[in-house]
Amino acid sequence: MRILIATDAWAPQVNGVVQTLSQVVAQLTAQGHEVRVIHPGLFKTIPCPTYPEIRLALWPFTRLRNELDRFKPQAVHIVTEGPIGLAMRLLAHGRKLPFTTAYHTQFPEYVKARSGIPIRFTAALLRWFHKPSRAVMVPTLSVIKTLQGRGLNNCVLWQRGVDLKRFNPEQSAASKHMSYSPRDLPTDDAQQVELLHRLNACSIEKPVFLYAGRVAVEKNLDAFLSLELPGEKWIAGDGPARKALEKQYPEAKWFGMLNHAALSELYKRADVFVFPSMTDTFGLVLLEAMASGCPVAAFPVNGPLDVVGNSGAGVLDWNLKTAAMAALKIERVVPLKHASTFTWENCAEQFQGYLAPIGLTSTAPKKLSANPKPLSNRP
Incomplete structure (x- = not known):
């Protein structure tokens, strides 16, 4: 056709x-x-x-x-x-x-x-x-x-x-060989290797709460960044609101726009994926995070209600902090199993x-x- x-x-x-x-x-x-x-x-x-x-x-x-x-x-x-x-x-x-x-x-x-x-x-x-x-x-x-x-x-x-070959909880080849030189594996993604070096060079205070996606007003990022949470907040993505939010919330780690190879490393290392948007029709990042074994915290709105719902792969609550803290208790095999049903x-x-x-x-x-x-x- x-x-x-x-x-x-x-x-x-x-x-x-x-x-x-x-x-x-x-x-x-x-x-x-x-x-x-x-x-x-x-x-x-x-x-x-x-x-x-x-x-x-x-x-x-x-x-x-x-x-x-x-x-x-x-x-x-x-x-x-x-x-x-x-x-x-x-x-x-x-x-x-x-x-x-x-x-x-x-x-x-x-x-x-x-x-x-x-x-x-x-x-x-x-x-x-x-x-x-x-x-x-x-x-x-x-x-x-x-x-x-x-x-x-x-x-x-x-x-x-979701592409389960790209997003999964398995250790990547680049990560396995970080004790050597990336030049030993020329097939490794350069941005992925650069991100791994950055992560390995700093001490990470657990737990890690991650958001990935556009950094724009309609994504409601203030609802996440303003929360008092233990550990660290990571933001992957770019958009028109990034400069203002980065200045307002300098304590968060801002990674900018990442390709899929690099982003998959963040999903693996994050403890909870926080999705504050209330305007998305679906939210592919929800599937990517869950396929990597990362549970989700979100509002009970269109998108999360359908993608996560009552699967046990995340927590949906009008109190986003409550959802984020409760999601920490979810075993990582649960979101992985749920994400595998979407192809x-x-x-x-x-x-x-x-x-x-x-x-x-x-x-x-x-x-x-x-x-x-x-x-x-x-x-």
Whole structure:
């Protein structure tokens, strides 16, 4: 099948949307599908207001129209609601081509956190954007319920996965050979080796509470950094709020943006992964941490409720300090076992099953009940 994917999120961006999309494209390509990804790197771009690390494509309509004519896709999927996604939505809808969309980000909540604009306005725009979609792919049942309450009844469950070869509690090859020289193992990741040297050169006061992800206002990091906790607080990631927060909380260890090889070392050494966000639709970092044997502490909100739920792999509490301290008592085998139930193979299989082939006569979106059994752990 020829699959055209239109997205405003792509490398070099580092986030859950890009990781999910990259994994799905790799899975589909390995199965023999021809996948064409239209992304901001193909266009002139400008920085996103309030978030300059994200680049927005300028005038993508003409190129997208030409790609539709040349590639002649048998399925069209729109990932994001940005300039590229909007142009593809207008083109596909105008040509009466069936298409699917995805809901990766709680955009109304993000906009309200950054600008104060009421949720009802951005929710109305999203309803307009996604309503013609044959299926809006959503990562959790709780977010599906939220969208249904906002008038979107074409939502289906599309879960995420984790790479257990990359994220696991086993000691890495680089770590095993740190008593020698990294040059003895030229295949070791340079950033991973540099981080290991940094960790081994300092005394670590246990327990370690870790957050990994974007450092931005919508991630609610103040709720974590302001807690009085024993041991140390580690922050891995970058974003527009980092400078201000680093100045406000100098006692925390700030590691900046890390690749997966280096990040996996932090998951292994952390005692609890603290996730203060209240606006995420899923939270891939939750799976990465648990796959490394690190239990989770979070608020009982969309994302953690579905990914962690009542699995015993973490503690969800409106008092984040209570959750963090209670999570210290969880045996590391519990989150590891739970994370292993989420796979990228299943994620790609669900994605392919929801696609609307061009020329399909039925206009009805797939039913949620037709999905593989959901892995939600909500009580």
